[in-house]
Amino acid sequence: MSKDNQILEDLNSKEYEHGWSVDFETDEAPIGLNEDIIRWISTKKEEPSWLLDWRLKAFKIWQGMSEPAWANVNYPKMDLQALRYYSAPKQSNKPKNINEVDPELIAIYERLGISLNEQKRLQGIAIDVVLDSVSVATTFKETLGKLGIIFCSFSEAVKEHPDLVQKYLGSVVPMTDNYYAALNAAVFSDGSFCYIPKGVRCPMELSTYFRINAANTGQFERTLIVADDSSYVSYLEGCTAPQRDENQLHAAVVEIYAGAHAEVKYSTVQNWYPGDKEGKGGIYNFVTKRGICAGDHSKISWTQVETGSAVTWKYPSCILKGDHSIGEFYSVAVTNNYQQADTGTKMIHIGKNTKSRIVSKGISAGKSQNSYRGQVQVMKRAHNARNFSQCDSLLMGNQCGAHTFPYIDIANPSAKVEHEATTSKIGEDQIFYCNQRGIATEDAVALIVNGYAKEVLNQLPMEFAVEAQKLLALTLEGSVG
Amino acid sequence: MLSIKNLHASIEGTPILRGINLEVKAGEVHAIMGPNGSGKSTLASVLAGREEYEVTEGEVLFQGKELLELSPEDRAREGVFLAFQYPIEIPGVSTTNFLRTALNQVREYRGLEPLDAVKFLSLMKEKMALVEIDQKLLSRSLNEGFSGGEKKRNEIFQMAMLEPVLSILDETDSGLDIDALRIVSNGVNKLKSENTATIVVTHYQRLLDYIVPDFVHVLYKGRIVKSGTKELALELEEKGYDWIKEEVDSTATV
Numbered sequence: 001m002s003k004d005n006q007i008l009e010d011l012n013s014k015e016y017e018h019g020w021s022v023d024f025e026t027d028e029a030p031i032g033l034n035e036d037i038i039r040w041i042s043t044k045k046e047e048p049s050w051l052l053d054w055r056l057k058a059f060k061i062w063q064g065m066s067e068p069a070w071a072n073v074n075y076p077k078m079d080l081q082a083l084r085y086y087s088a089p090k091q092s093n094k095p096k097n098i099n100e101v102d103p104e105l106i107a108i109y110e111r112l113g114i115s116l117n118e119q120k121r122l123q124g125i126a127i128d129v130v131l132d133s134v135s136v137a138t139t140f141k142e143t144l145g146k147l148g149i150i151f152c153s154f155s156e157a158v159k160e161h162p163d164l165v166q167k168y169l170g171s172v173v174p175m176t177d178n179y180y181a182a183l184n185a186a187v188f189s190d191g192s193f194c195y196i197p198k199g200v201r202c203p204m205e206l207s208t209y210f211r212i213n214a215a216n217t218g219q220f221e222r223t224l225i226v227a228d229d230s231s232y233v234s235y236l237e238g239c240t241a242p243q244r245d246e247n248q249l250h251a252a253v254v255e256i257y258a259g260a261h262a263e264v265k266y267s268t269v270q271n272w273y274p275g276d277k278e279g280k281g282g283i284y285n286f287v288t289k290r291g292i293c294a295g296d297h298s299k300i301s302w303t304q305v306e307t308g309s310a311v312t313w314k315y316p317s318c319i320l321k322g323d324h325s326i327g328e329f330y331s332v333a334v335t336n337n338y339q340q341a342d343t344g345t346k347m348i349h350i351g352k353n354t355k356s357r358i359v360s361k362g363i364s365a366g367k368s369q370n371s372y373r374g375q376v377q378v379m380k381r382a383h384n385a386r387n388f389s390q391c392d393s394l395l396m397g398n399q400c401g402a403h404t405f406p407y408i409d410i411a412n413p414s415a416k417v418e419h420e421a422t423t424s425k426i427g428e429d430q431i432f433y434c435n436q437r438g439i440a441t442e443d444a445v446a447l448i449v450n451g452y453a454k455e456v457l458n459q460l461p462m463e464f465a466v467e468a469q470k471l472l473a474l475t476l477e478g479s480v481g
Numbered sequence: 482m483l484s485i486k487n488l489h490a491s492i493e494g495t496p497i498l499r500g501i502n503l504e505v506k507a508g509e510v511h512a513i514m515g516p517n518g519s520g521k522s523t524l525a526s527v528l529a530g531r532e533e534y535e536v537t538e539g540e541v542l543f544q545g546k547e548l549l550e551l552s553p554e555d556r557a558r559e560g561v562f563l564a565f566q567y568p569i570e571i572p573g574v575s576t577t578n579f580l581r582t583a584l585n586q587v588r589e590y591r592g593l594e595p596l597d598a599v600k601f602l603s604l605m606k607e608k609m610a611l612v613e614i615d616q617k618l619l620s621r622s623l624n625e626g627f628s629g630g631e632k633k634r635n636e637i638f639q640m641a642m643l644e645p646v647l648s649i650l651d652e653t654d655s656g657l658d659i660d661a662l663r664i665v666s667n668g669v670n671k672l673k674s675e676n677t678a679t680i681v682v683t684h685y686q687r688l689l690d691y692i693v694p695d696f697v698h699v700l701y702k703g704r705i706v707k708s709g710t711k712e713l714a715l716e717l718e719e720k721g722y723d724w725i726k727e728e729v730d731s732t733a734t735v
C-alpha cells in the first residue's frame with residue numbers, strides 16, 4: 001500500500017476539544033423567522049425605534065434576495081424557518097461589571113481556557129464574551145474608559161452611544177450587500193462595539209470571544225470598530241461551539257472604519273466545530289467582514305487562521321478610499337475530513353498610491369475542499385496602486401482539493417499588480433528527515449505546516465500565535481500515516 | 482553494537498541490497514566505498530528506516546534490539562543518526578526550532594526532562610563551536626538556500642546536538658572545500674568515543690585522512706565484496722574499482 005493511501009485510511013483521530021455544551025436557563029425567541037420575531041428581538045433588547053426600522057428594512061430586502069451559489073462549496077439547504085434567532089442565558093440582573101456575572105457563565109469560559117477575572121487575565125488583553133445571542137461580559141472597561149476608548153457589547157453601545165452606532169452601522173457593509181449580511185442586519189443579536197478616539201493608541205489588545213451553546217440557534221453577531229484619525233487598535237476574535245449532529249448557522253458581520261492615519265489590525269482564530277469525520281454536523285460560517293480605509297494614510301490589516309467550521313464562506317476585505325492607504329490580508333485556512341472553505345479577500349483600490357498585500361496559505365487534508373477566492377480591483381482614479389498577492393496551497397493526500405480563483409480588475413494603467421501561486425505536497429522525504437532526528441510523524445506534520453504558515457502566524461499577537469500553532473496541529477492530527 | 486546479517490532490500494520490486502553482512506563494534510570507524518549506484522545510500526536509508534525500501538530478508542541487531550522492527554523515529558531515539566547525502570529543505574522552520582523539537586523528543590524517549598530554552602541555547606553554543614557553524618545559519622529555514630557545504634556542516638551540527646550512538650555519514654565530504662572538510666572531520670572525531678561508532682560512506686581517500694577508519698568495505702551490486710583495513714582505501718584511490726569489479730563479475734554465478 002502506498003504511503004498516500006495509508007495516510008487517507010488513518011485519517012483523523014482527535015476529537016474536537018470544545019464539543020461540550022452546558023444546560024442553563026435561557027431566554028429564547030420562538031422558532032422561525034418573520035417580522036414578529038424581529039420585533040420580539042428588538043423589544044427584548046429595548047432598542048430605539050430607528051434600529052427596529054433599520055432591521056425591518058433589512059428583512060424586506062433580504063426577502064427579495066436568494067442564497068448565493070457562486071462559492072465553491074456544497075451543502076444541503078438550511079431551513080431558516082426552523083432556526084431560533086435569539087437565545088440568551090438568563091441573568092437575573094444585568095451585570096454592571098465582571099464581578100456580577102453569573103459564576104456559571106464564568107465557569108463556561110474557564111473551561112474554554114479563558115479567564116474573565118481581570119487579575120488573572122494576562123495583562124494586555126481586554127475581552128468581550130458573546131454567548132449565543134448576547135454579550136455576557138466585557139473586561140477592563142474602566143481602564144480603557146480613562147483613555148476615552150469605548151469597548152462594550154453592541155447592545156450597550158446602542159443604548160450608551162446611539163449617535164456613534166447610528167453613524168457607522170451599515171456604513172461599510174450595507175444591508176443590501178449580500179444575502180447573509182441582509183439577514184444579519186435583520187436579526188443580529190449582539191456583538192462588540194469599539195471606538196478609539198482621535199490620536200489614541202489602544203494600550204491593550206481588544207478581543208471578542210464567541211461561543212455558540214444553544215442548539216438550533218443561529219448566531220448573528222455584529223462587530224463595529226471605529227478607529228478615529230491617528231488612532232491604533234489591535235483586535236482579536238476567537239470562537240468555538242459544541243459538537244452537534246445538525247448544522248448550525250453563524251452569519252456575522254464585521255465592519256471596520258479607519259480615519260486618516262489610523263491603523264486597525266484584526267485577527268481571527270476561527271475554531272468553530274467542523275463536523276465529525278464523516279462530515280456530519282458542524283458550523284456553517286457565512287461571514288461578511290469589511291473595512292474601509294476612509295482617511296488618507298490609514299491601514300487595515302486582516303489576519304485569519306481558519307481551522308474550524310463545516311463550510312466557510314468568508315472574504316475579509318478592504319476598501320482603500322484614502323490616498324496612501326494600505327490593506328493587508330494574511331490567511332491560513334486548514335481543511336480536513338469533509339470541511340469546505342471558500343475564503344479570500346477583496347482589495348478595492350480607490351485612492352491614489354494605495355497598496356495592498358495578500359498572503360494566503362491553504363492547507364487541505366482528508367476529503368476536504370479548500371478554495372482561495374480573491375479580487376483585486378483598481379478604480380479609474382487610483383493612480384499608482386500596488387498589489388502583491390501570494391497564494392500557496394499545501395496538499396496532504398490525494399483526495400482533497402485546492403483551488404485558486406483570483407479576479408483582477410484594473411481600470412488605471414499605472415497599477416502594478418503581482419500574483420504568485422504555488423501548490424505543494426508535504427513531502428515524504430521531509431517527514432522522513434524529521435523522523436530520522438527523532439520527531440514523530442504527527443509532530444513532523446505540525447512542524448512543517450507551521451513553517452509553511454509562518455508568514456501569516458507571525459502577524460498574530462504572541463498569545464494567539466501559540467494557540468493558532470496548536471490548533472493547526474490539532475486540525476491535521478491523524479492526517480498523515 | 483551493530484550486526485547486519487544477510488540483509489536484502491528492494492525498491493519497487495528491484496533488489497538493491499543482496500545479502501549484506503557487517504559487524505560494527507563500539508569505538509570503531511567503518512568506511513564504506515564503492516562505485517555509484519552500488520547501494521551505499523540504500524543501506525544507510527534501510528538502517529534509518531526509510532519506508533520505500535522493502536526488506537525482503539535478513540536481520541539487523543542494534544545494541545541487542547531488532548532494529549528493523551522499530552519506527553524510524555524510535556531508531557533515531559535509540560541513537561541511530563544519518564547525515565543525509567542530500568539534506569532536505571523545510572521552509573519556515575529554523576534549524577534551532579527543528580533541533581529543539583527533535584532533542585526534546587529524543588530526551589522524552591530516554592526518560593529525560595525537556596531542556597529549557599537557556600540550557601538548550603548553551604548546548605547549541607557548545608556544539609556550534611565544535612563544527613564552527615554560524616548562528617545566522619541556524620535561524621534560517623532549515624537547508625533552504627544553503628550551499629552544499631552549509632548543508633553538510635549543518636548535518637554534522639545536528640549530529641553533535643543529538644549525540645548519537647551510531648552515526649552514518651553518507652558522502653558528507655562531497656560539496657566541502659578543504660577547510661570545511663577539515664573542520665567537519667575534526668567535529669566528527671571529537672564526537673567519537675569508545676561507546677559510539679561511525680560508518681562513513683565516501684568516494685575519497687581525503688576524508689579518510691582525517692577520519693581514519695578501522696575497516697574499509699567495498700560495496701558493489703548490493704554486496705560487500707571486499708573488506709580490509711585503511712590500506713584498502715589507499716589501494717582503491719590508486720587503482721580505482723575496475724579490478725574489484727572484474728574479480729567479482731568473473732566469479733559471479735547467475
Ligand SMILES: Nc1ncnc2c1ncn2[C@@H]1O[C@H](COP(=O)(O)OP(=O)(O)O)[C@@H](O)[C@H]1O
Nearest residue numbers: 492497515516517518519520521522523524533
Ligand atoms: N527511489 C528509488 N527508485 C528506484 N531506484 C532507486 C531508488 N533509490 C535508489 N535506486 C537505485 O538503487 C541503486 C543504488 O542506489 P544508491 O543506494 O543511491 O547507490 P549509491 O549510494 O551507492 O550511489 C541505484 O541503481 C539506484 O538507481
Ligand SMILES: [Mg+2]
Nearest residue numbers: 521522523566
Ligand atoms: Mg549515495
